[in-house]
Amino acid sequence: MHVTRNHPGTQPGPAECFTGSVWLDEIAAPPAPSRLRMFSVRFAPGAHTAWHRHPHGQVLHVLEGEGRVQRKGGAVETIRAGDTVWIEPDEWHWHGAGPRTFMTHIAVVEAAADGTTTQWDAHVGPEEYAAGASPDTRT
Template identity: 60%
Template sequence: MEQLDTPPTTKGPAAWFTGDVWFDVLAAPPAPSRLRVNRVRFAPGARTAWHRHAAGQALHVTQGVARVGTRDGRVLTLRPGESVWCPPDEWHWHGAGPDAFMEHLAMWETDTPDGGATWAEHVTDEEYGR
């Protein structure tokens, strides 16, 4: 058994997020594990940029109300205790609703040290507001 390092809370970089976002790495064990788990906190209206994960990503809302959008224009609303699966290579975004903070657990697998996400442009206000 090996205790994992717990890095400090990190402010989400502006290249990946609109608004104020903070995350804590909860699990990033050494290879051969591919598991990654982050606790992510979003200020009202904050959201990720468009991105995808080669092996997919699960999101589980722990506080607040989340929005999760896909390129086809669909936007889901999730409440505490609800989860969503974003399939491998599906372009998506996720963030808080406009009126309250939101926290979720982001879970995915990767074998790359950079986290394995492919990032694209920021989500527009129109896309967020659907």
């Protein structure tokens, strides 16, 4: 067992991967043979990722706020604190905050054998982001 007490500092999300203000905190990146990578990601209102995919999929767990997630060809979905999203391996998608709220989620991925965790693509267009989100179906 190993307890990590010192983590890297908060890093801004790089502009080539994110629109708006995003902050990343690495939670876990254990040494090989583990390929787990875990981050806390905080999005300012309206901030979101570019289109991307992960070789082994991704789990998102929303800690606070309200956000949006969309898979290529699918509807924009609203996500809120307590929601967990499973994104299939190699599924193109984006996610981020809603237009009026901050959103923080935990992101968990598994690196490929070559260490790759994410393949990035084009930024989400304003029309795509503004397309709205599906209504909340909770009862």
